[in-house]
Amino acid sequence: MNKHLIFLAIAATLPFATNAAERVDLLIRDATVVDVVSGKLQPHRTIAVRDGHILAIADAKQAKRYEASQVVDAQGKFAIPGLWDMHVHFGGGDKLIEENRNLLPLYLAHGITAVRDCAGDLSPSVLQWRDQVSKGELAGPRIFTSGPKLEGYKSIWPGDIEIGNTAELNAALDQLQGWKVDFVKITDNTLSPELFLAAVKEADRRGMKTSAHVPYSLTLEEVSAAGLDSIEHFDYAYKAGSPLEKSLGGKIARGEINSRDAWTQWNATFDPARARAAYRNLARHGTAITPTINGSRVVTYLDQDDHKRDPYLKYIGPGLQATYTWRVERAAKDDAQAVARRHERFETSAGVLPMMQKAGMTILAGTDAGFLNSYNYPGIGLHQELGWLVHYGLTPTQALQAATINGARFLGHADEYGTLQAGKVADVVLLDADPLRDIDATRRIHAVVQRGQVHDRADLDAMLADVERRVAAQQAAAASTKP
Known part of the structure; x- marks a missing residue:
């Protein structure tokens, strides 16, 4: 075949090749994909x-083979699944609805594409926001939410459902369903304790996931065997290592000893x-734990850092900041000996984290951020939590799992979320550095993709600036009403 015929043959194939290209909405080109399950990197990958x-x-x-109208050049970037904060709170009363709604873009701007709301006193608003976000209207x-929590009569927690017998328990679960x-x-x-166990068992019978603070008078084995799906806060887990777990817990419940002295024993x-x-x-029972290290650590070390000059406060409304006071004032009452004890308790309790990981327990990354929880900030708090998970003994891979696939699995959505795979929702965070080498790389966000919509760095900065403007206006309004 002469050169002229070769040229004609090649030209004839070009329209076919162009037509054969598969059209997609978005191409993220040449990223290094982080496999959070295996802890391995997949370089030079394009996400269609x-x-x-x-x-x-x-x-x-x-x-x-793919073409798209929108292409993101991800060369030199690291792609991880959207992050999940598995313990947050919205609350503070109806006057703070707008301040709580301001927190939503803070999460997104920090690469957090899903949160688990663990109860507050704004459930109607949170349920509305859940629907609006899912429809793309907000x-x-x-948002995955518990709605109001279950408690006994006259509890300290605002917005809960108070129950005192099985009839009221069933009515409460009917309402939540x-x-x-x-x-x-x-x-x-x-x-x-009896109604606590009944609540866990009945919710489990109905196919509902459960999450809890564990009564001191019950052992971890008792609540786990009853079907509890997750323990919130790592300090509840420490007592399982003592033969006095049950006896001292009973004394606390009867008022014969306080929790601080019991912890010493x-x-x-x-x-x-x-x-x-x-x-x-x-782990055999399938009970997970959400350590919420960041929130506990902030309060534990208020004697060393009062956080009053934190730059991030510019994103937190004045009403929400005011809810921080109760924990700050309580911590301030501790004398030097009590401060030393709370330091020891925190560090020792956090030290069991690698034990739980090695034992096969599912660890969920959650911050406890929101109202009441002092200087524990929505958004940046999860990145701080990941840092503490690694500091106290997890690998960067295990920390990433806690903030991605573990949360999706726990809530029954691993078929849609938690990893970067074909068929899953396109929630992607592009980082400037490798998080498997240094977990702080999760803070270096280049772009966030949520359900296929790209938010580049300029968009993310604009979200933060908008929240800052809103909070400044709220602070001005609050100042103008002071006598």
Whole structure:
């Protein structure tokens, strides 16, 4: 075949090749994809997105088959799944609805595409926001909510559902199911241990996930065997390592000893082998834990940093800042000896984190950020939490799992979220550095993709600036009403 015929043959194939290219909505080109399950990097990958879902993750050769009107150059960037904060709160009363709504873009601007709301006193608003976000009518992370928590009569928690018998328990669960909550939150301020266990068992029978503060008078084995799905806050788990777990817990419940003195005895009798066995048993039952290290650490070390000059306060409304006071004032009452004890309690309790991980427990990354929880900030708080998870013994891969796939699995949505794979929702965070090498790289966000919609750095900065403007206006309004 002469050169002229060769040229004609090649030209004849070009229209076919062009027509054969598959059209998608978005191409994220040449990223290094972080496999959060295996902890391995997949370099030079192109993520093809259509209709808000990942169509394919292609290597350089396969990527040539796709065309898109929107292309993101991700060369030198690291792609991770959207992050999940598995313990947040919205609340503070109806006057703070707008201040709480301002928190939603803070999450998104920090790469957090899903949050688990663990109860407050704004449930009607939160349920509305959940629906609006899912419809694309409101900017923010996908919201999974418990609605109001279950408690006993005259509890300290605002907005809860107070119950005192099984009839009221069933009515409460009927109400929560009617609202289509994503899980049930149970706490132990005034709820009896018997009704606590009944609530866990009945919710489990109805197929509802449960999350709880564990009553001191119950062992971790008792609540786990009853079907509890997650323990909130790591300090509840420490006592399982002591043979005095049950007896001292009973004394606390009867008012014969306070929790601080009980913890001293639990610590003195702590047996690592006993703790490991207890955590393996929790893993067998499928009970996860949300350590919420960041929130606890802030309060523990208020004597060293009062946080009053934190730059991030410019994003937190004056009403929400005012709710921080109760924990600050309580911590300020501690004398030097009490401060030293709370430091020791925090550090020792956090030290069991690697034990729980090695035992096979599912660890969920959550901050406890929101109203009441002093200087524990929505958005940046999750990145601080990831840093503490690594500081106290997890690997960067394990920390990333806690903030991605573990949350999706826990809530039953691993088929849609948690990893970057074909068929899953296109929630992607592009980072400037490798988070498997340094977990602080999660803070270096280049862009956030939510359901296929790209928010570049300029968009994210604009979200933050808008929240700052809103908060400044709220502060001005609050100042003008002071006598």
